[in-house]
Amino acid sequence: MKKFSYTWVDFSGRRGKGNIEASNREAAYKKLRQYNITILKLYENNTISNWLAMSKKCQQNVHRRSRFYRQGELLLKAGMPISDVMALLTDEAAGIKDRLAGGETLSGAMRSQKELFGKQEIAMIEAGEYGGSLEWVFSRLADDFASMERFQKSFQQSMLYPLILLIISLVALLFIIFYILPVIFTIFRDLAIDLPLPARILMYISDISTDKAVGLIMVLIVIGFAGYYSWQSEAVGAYIDNFILRLPILGKLWLLMDLSQFLGTLSMLLAGGIVIDRAVANAATGCSNRYLKGIFTELANRLAKGNSFYSSIEDNFFPLAIKKLVAAGEASGELAAMLDYGSQYCREEGESRLKTIEIMAEPMLIIVLGVTTGFIVLSIVLPMLDIMIGFF
Incomplete structure (x- = not known):
């Protein structure tokens, strides 16, 4: 099926x-x-077109939800009842206003629209209804999604130029290897000279026929699809996510992004009156890394057994600064505020690492391309020198 x-x-x-x-x-x-x-x-x-559509939709969804909560906050500040607010926000709340008119709560109505709203959002709305602070909840959710949108845009902009440069360079190198070098190496074969090792390596690469190249591309595509569908499995996907988290640059960046969202959501839930184990379980659903989601779910189980938050975060993925903030928050009774500081700390660290990647990506790419170009030039120049020495 x-x-x-x-x-x-x-x-x-x-x-x-x-x-x-x-x-x-x-x-x-x-x-x-x-x-x-x-x-x-x-x-x-699970089709390519669907994946591209969902990827684009995910980027647009953050902006749309930020605008939705910001507009709701302003309307609530103006004194409008929540049913009238949802009636005005028809783009996002088409199926909610009718349920509100039938006497259902906002959180219950949002729960029927799971495709539009996450569990942590619904938990926050439910806490706001319970505590009479729905306006404050809308404000916090709007700020959170606005911050997430800025983070995503910053990452996309930092990766755009190096990606374009990499694609252009790869196209140029493939053209040289498959169309220019075969002509040069044909001349070397006719002269029957002993080629140095760099030239022999490059000749082997350039001798790949079109049929073999097509076959190699097909094998890579099959491997890519197999890897993608394996990654969709929860067990295999969690293992791959764990491996990526341990990478020195991308892993740390992904960790900071998920930690920032997790701590920010947890702070909002605790400030809204949700008990800590349930708040952690709801906040864990917003993590994109499945291995981290499993860690946070286990954290919720430990908290449900009566353990303290600080003693429960045993995993090494939590930075030392976050552990200190948690300890200070539990000692002072201001855990929600400290977690909010922790979220800001992770977000700032992530943005700083993004800027570092943006600064380092271009020179590193130029170095790699320079080494590759130098290898190609050396493979051509050394045989030519041998020819010149033998001729003279």
């Missing part, structure tokens, strides 16, 4: 999204038609 995602609208104008399993696209469409809804979009999961 294949998995499909779909977007629908009914005769009253309500919109929604969902998932369904079917043998093919036609069977999925036939099943959905039984619910008397109009299907706006239906696509199979």
Whole structure:
């Protein structure tokens, strides 16, 4: 059975999204038609086009949710009831306003729209309703998503120029290896001279025929797809995520990004009155790294048994500064505030590392390209020198 995602609208104008399993696209469409809804979009999961669409949607979703909570905060400050606020925010709350009109709570209505709202958001809204601080919750969520959006944009901008430079350089090198070098090495073969080791290595690479190159590309594509589908498995994916976390540059950056979101969300949940073990469990759902998510879930289990927060964070992935903040927060009774400081610390450290990567990426790429170009030039110049010495 294949998995499909779909977007629908009914005769009253309500919109929604969902998932369904079917043998093919036609069977999925036939099943959905039984619910008397109009299907706006239906696509199979785990395809390349779907992955690209979801990647773009994920980037847009952070901005949309930040705007949603900011507008909700302003409307609540103006004294509007929450039902009227949701009625005005129709783009994000198409299915919520009707449930509110039926007497359901905002958190309960949001829980029915799981495709739009995460568990930690719903937990915060529920805490805000319980404590009468819904306006404050909207403000914190808006700030959190705005900060996340700035972080994502900073990362994308820092990687854009090195990526373009790398692609152009690779195209140029492949053109030299497969089209220019074979002509030069044909001349060397006709002269029947002994080639030095760099020239022999480069000749072997350039002698790869077009059929072999196509076959190699196909093998790499198969390996890539196999790796991707293996990564989708929870056990294999957690193992790969753990490996990536231990890498010196990218791993540390990913750790700081997830820690910043986890600590910030946890701070909001604790300030909203959620008990600590439940707050940790809800905050863990926002982690993109599955290995870290497992660590945070185990942390929630330890806290549920009555352990202190500081004694429960035994894993070495927690920076020493975060552990000290947790200890100070538990001693002073200001754990939520200290976790908020920890979130800011991780975010600033991540942004600092992004700037370092941006500064170092270009010279490192130039060095690699220079070494590669030098190797190619040396492979050509050394045989030419041998020819000149033998001629004279």
